[in-house]
Amino acid sequence: MRRRVVITGVGAVTPLGIGAEALHGRWAEGECGIVDGAGACSEFEPRDHLSVKEVRRLDRFSQLALVAAAEALAQAGWEGGLPYDSLRVGCVVATGIGGIETVETQHDVMRDRGAKMVSPLGIPQYMPNAAAAAVSMKYGLQGQMYGIVSACSSGGHAIGSGLRMIQYDDADAAVVGGAEATLTAFGFACFHSMQALSPTGISRPFDRRRDGFVMGEGAGMLVLEELEAARARGATILAEVVGYGSTADAHHLTAPDPSGVPAARAIELALRDAGVGPGDVAYVNAHGTSTQLNDAAETVALKRVLGDEQAHRVPISSTKSAIGHLLGAAGAVEGVATVMTLKTGVIAPTLGYEEPDPELDLDYVPGEARPLRAANGGPPVAISNSFAFGGHNVCLAFRGAGE
Amino acid sequence: MATVTSEQVQQRVVETLASFGPDADSITRESTFEELDIDSLDLVELAQVVEDEYGVVLKGEDMKQLKTVGDAIDMIVARAE
Secondary structure (H helix, E strand, C coil): CCCCEEEEEEEEEECCEECHHHHHHHHHCCCCCCECCEECCCCCCHHHHCCHHHHHHCCHHHHHHHHHHHHHHHHHCCCCCCCCCHHHEEEEEECCCCCHHHHHHHHHHHHHHCHHHCCCCHHHHHCCCHHHHHHHHHHCCCCCEEEECCHHHHHHHHHHHHHHHHHCCCCCEEEEEEEECCCCHHHHHHHHHCCCECCCCCCCCCECCCCCECEECEEEEEEEEEHHHHHHCCCCCCEEEEEEEEEECCCCCCCCCCCCHHHHHHHHHHHHHHCCCHHHEEEEECCCCCCHHHHHHHHHHHHHHHCHHHHHHCCEECCHHHHCECHHHHHHHHHHHHHHHHHHCEECCCCCCCCEECCECCCCCCCCCEECCCCCCCCCEEEEEEECCCCEEEEEEEEECCC | CCCCCHHHHHHHHHHHHHHCCCCHHHCCCCCECCCCCCCHHHHHHHHHHHHHHHCCCCCHHHHHCCCEHHHHHHHHHHHHC
16 A cells, blocks of 8 residues: 655745745735736845855845755754654745856856856856755754755645655655746846736736736745654644646646646646545645636636536635735745645635636636635545646645634 | 964954954964864955955965964965965
8 A cells, every 4th residue: 555645844935925834824815915917026135034044155045945845844843853864854835946046146156256256156046956955964864865946836746746756665755846936127027028027027827917927035944754654753744635636738938738748647637646636625725826827728728627516616716816926936836835724624715816818717716815624525635736838747645624 | 465473464364364263373384274163164255355455466276285373374474476
């Protein structure tokens, strides 16, 4: 029988504040962390959490990952040391872009002061695996360790990779997640020129008036453990990761396949992996970017895989309505939000959703939060979707911890 | 080139090392880089500051021989003369 994997700790740094509870609690209360068209982590002061050396040696995306990881490990009760052989603890931290601020800064140095003055920390700060390396080094995690790069699906892939690592007995536990910090002049310029960003600066997924995504920054981290080992050490179980599915569109560099077929297959694979059917899904944490194309394609995919009736019945909400699009961190932060939904029994709404699009006719949880209800008795099952530039589709299925 | 005093160099080196992490108060001529948790990447950055400030080029081979803060100060002062 396949090893089961549970979540014993979550952490987040997002535009809604420091902490997983700030993320889900404030979102559920209708608070939006987007200011002037960007989701900045304005409450995050690196020196409040990290040493001079850590701050100096790490790009902002790695700093965010370390702080989210500290929260997740503390919640798991790992503060005093690892409860496992360190060589049996993996670490996967995703990012879409990596340390873009470092690249910009060091490129300025090279242009203004010459190549010889470029910092030797340039590459170790910029490299997309830097956050994984920083978390591994801080906590002595010596199992499989790497970064994952699949744009806005990266965080989802990281959780899925940690799940498989433990299921296949390559590790007993894993610290997984994603981090992103791209709110730089160059980052905005690039996404602007693609016309991907909302010109109004409003993130309102699935609404008729949606006009692009709002870029955000932050990190989400989770501690995964093999179920029996977690039970044996008396850990508090927050939720179980029960399914993972992933496919590719092979359609277009940035636009999703409008048929929704590969995206629907990723969801179907996650449900099959979890051993549940469409009728068991009690909540969908949507990718929901607030772009015309994504929200339409995701709606089509959900109808395709869940069936028309169940697709209309299940509540669907987008975390991006409250924090914007955290790119490579999105899947991890939204995984954390989904776990918090299962833990608290509260479904947060899609903020700003007021005017339905005639083509998008599902229940996007407008207005306010509502209670989560298990679809078929037993602990509820929720899924979290991630889709990305490049055509990466990921779906993760989580089950509540139950009694 | 104008000569620089050992005191001037010491002040600049301590200031630079302190910006890398260790407390300025804990940095003396006798401090080893190892105990200050100053590694090879930090030393390359120190060399860049030194070159910028004093025109003294410290190569990787030079840096490898440095064990203490005093070693670095003496080498910089000697080369700046």
